[in-house]
Amino acid sequence: MHNINIEFVLALFILGAAVLAFIYHAVLYFFSRDRFLIHYLIYLFFTGLFLYSKTGLIAVQFGINSQTYIMYAFREAIQIIYLCCYFNFIIHAIGISGREKPFLFRFWPATAVLLLLYAALFSISKLYFPLEDYTIPFVMARVFIFVITGMMLYQSFRLKEIKFQLIILIGCTVYLLCGLISFVVNLEPDDSMLIYPLEWLMIGSFIDIIFFSVAIGYRNKKTWESLNLSLLEEANKVIEKQAELENERNRIAADMHDDLGSGLTKITYLSQMAVRNDDAGESLLKIKTTASALVKNMSELIWVMKEENNTLEDLTSYIRAFASEYFESNHIALRFLIGDMPEGIVVNGTDRRNIFLSVKECCHNIVKHAAATQASMHIEYTGFLSIVIADNGKGIPDAAARGKTGNGLQNMAYRMTSIKGTMEILNKNGTEVRFMIPVGRG
Numbered sequence: 194m195h196n197i198n199i200e201f202v203l204a205l206f207i208l209g210a211a212v213l214a215f216i217y218h219a220v221l222y223f224f225s226r227d228r229f230l231i232h233y234l235i236y237l238f239f240t241g242l243f244l245y246s247k248t249g250l251i252a253v254q255f256g257i258n259s260q261t262y263i264m265y266a267f268r269e270a271i272q273i274i275y276l277c278c279y280f281n282f283i284i285h286a287i288g289i290s291g292r293e294k295p296f297l298f299r300f301w302p303a304t305a306v307l308l309l310l311y312a313a314l315f316s317i318s319k320l321y322f323p324l325e326d327y328t329i330p331f332v333m334a335r336v337f338i339f340v341i342t343g344m345m346l347y348q349s350f351r352l353k354e355i356k357f358q359l360i361i362l363i364g365c366t367v368y369l370l371c372g373l374i375s376f377v378v379n380l381e382p383d384d385s386m387l388i389y390p391l392e393w394l395m396i397g398s399f400i401d402i403i404f405f406s407v408a409i410g411y412r413n414k415k416t417w418e419s420l421n422l423s424l425l426e427e428a429n430k431v432i433e434k435q436a437e438l439e440n441e442r443n444r445i446a447a448d449m450h451d452d453l454g455s456g457l458t459k460i461t462y463l464s465q466m467a468v469r470n471d472d473a474g475e476s477l478l479k480i481k482t483t484a485s486a487l488v489k490n491m492s493e494l495i496w497v498m499k500e501e502n503n504t505l506e507d508l509t510s511y512i513r514a515f516a517s518e519y520f521e522s523n524h525i526a527l528r529f530l531i532g533d534m535p536e537g538i539v540v541n542g543t544d545r546r547n548i549f550l551s552v553k554e555c556c557h558n559i560v561k562h563a564a565a566t567q568a569s570m571h572i573e574y575t576g577f578l579s580i581v582i583a584d585n586g587k588g589i590p591d592a593a594a595r596g597k598t599g600n601g602l603q604n605m606a607y608r609m610t611s612i613k614g615t616m617e618i619l620n621k622n623g624t625e626v627r628f629m630i631p632v633g634r635g
Contacts, residue, residue, distance in 0.1 A: 203392055204247040207399040211241040214402050218409065225413075229285060233409060236282040240398055243275040247391065266319045269331070273312035276338060277305050279368075279401075280345065286361045286408070287349045304341060308334075335376050342369050357412045364404025371397025505538040505632060508545055509572050512552050512580075516570055519553075523560045525568050525584075532573030538633035547608040548630060551616070552580060554601045555626050559584045563624060578632045583625040589618060 215237040222230040245251070246268065252260040284301055311334055318324060346369065349362050371393045379390035388396070513529055520527040540548070552570075559565050563586025571581045602618070605626075609616040614630035 203395055204244050207395050208241055208244040208248055210402055211237055214406055232282045232285045236278040239275040239278045243271050246271055266316055270312040270316045273308050277308050287358055357408050360404055360408035364401045368397040368401045503539050505540055506534050508540055516556055519556050520568055528569040530571040534574055540632050544612045547612050551605045551608045554605050555582045558601055578630040580628040585623040588620045589624045
């Protein structure tokens, strides 16, 4: 049945498949730099070398004597090196380096050294110390390899976590079955066999290459899907940041329009009044006051938006400076307490603005409505930023405390809600306003 060299044809066919797989995955590695592919390329290279030795191409290229010599001396070594590369690829495919390794996986380097040592001694013996019969070492080596393969497959099936590993292990199982068939039929070889023992091993290698290539293709597909998802998430984050930036620009433009517009309109009106009025002193004084207030408001707006003022320490220091000056100019004694402020807590521009303007509105209410002579402000950080502002004035009506009246109170409540903070108003021998804001939480 073997009038033609079937071993040559089969080995040549599978060698072609191995070469194509090697080239394809080498290109993949060139573009992806996936280190896992290195282990697969090493396996494919030595698979190709093993198949090349079985094709008869050595005889074609170097003569029949060279092939006979190489096959006699190095056939076993080539096959053992090929199997070591195979085991090495399986271990990296399962990928258990991050957890406690089973016995076989832990001592795989020593096992590989043992197999390679056997291959070297086998070839040295063939060249320099030939034995009468190599059956015993050959069978012992194959039994050892089958035991290792069986243990590795058992442990790997237990450790598998993803479909990629399952595909790899199915291919390994088919290869093991082909190897067992090859070993059994090789015990009593017969020229009438439809498939020779070594051909079973080559068929197993071919099926393995198919399964391994499918598994790596599946792995690459999942990797690209994960990468695309990550890129999409990053793109969405960029879009969100751009939207936030645009909203912030629109808000700053609106604030500048409100402050500058109303202030400049008032200045224009007062200037016209001063021109028509013989006694222009009062109008000029109002112009001066309005312009000063406008400049101050713009200075505050610019401060809270500057990125270099983005820490919690900067914010509390600015609030303290503002409150001290504001109450002193309105003849109200201020007691200011600041708890320990952790370093490095960043407060973004929107939060800084809403916190500061809420505090400013509260101080304005004390001066304008409370008829108070004393005020206190206590700021501390306990995972949340807590700001408590109190006065000894006449208190606040219940309806106002519940937010039913007063634009200022409604504005403070809205600002706190917009930054996920809370506001509480209490009547305690005057008025006490409590702000609680989650800052420094990413």
